[in-house]
Amino acid sequence: MRYKNNVLDRLMTLDTAVSRIDVLVNRGGTQEQVNEAIEKTKEAIEAIREMVSVEPDDFEQQFAPRQ
Numbered sequence: 671m672r673y674k675n676n677v678l679d680r681l682m683t684l685d686t687a688v689s690r691i692d693v694l695v696n697r698g699g700t701q702e703q704v705n706e707a708i709e710k711t712k713e714a715i716e717a718i719r720e721m722v723s724v725e726p727d728d729f730e731q732q733f734a735p736r737q
Contacts, residue, residue, distance in 0.1 A: 673721050680718045687711040 691707045693699070699707075 673724075677718060677721055680714060680721065684711065684714045684718065687714055 687707060687710055691704060691711065694704045694707055
């Protein structure tokens with residue numbers, strides 16, 4: 671997987687975003703703060719999804735016809 675390190679970095683960012691939501695909820699953050707954190711988390715998930723979707727499937731490439 672060519673983008674493995676980039677995906678791992680994005681997953682660490684996503685983990686941080688989820689931790690932020692947890693802190694906001696447990697410490698009584700405002701609804702606006704929680705909603706903003708959730709939106710940022712959704713954006714991070716979408717960025718990871720896009721990165722993985724453009725990655726060629728290694729298994730598929732292994733069995734692709736050779737030219």
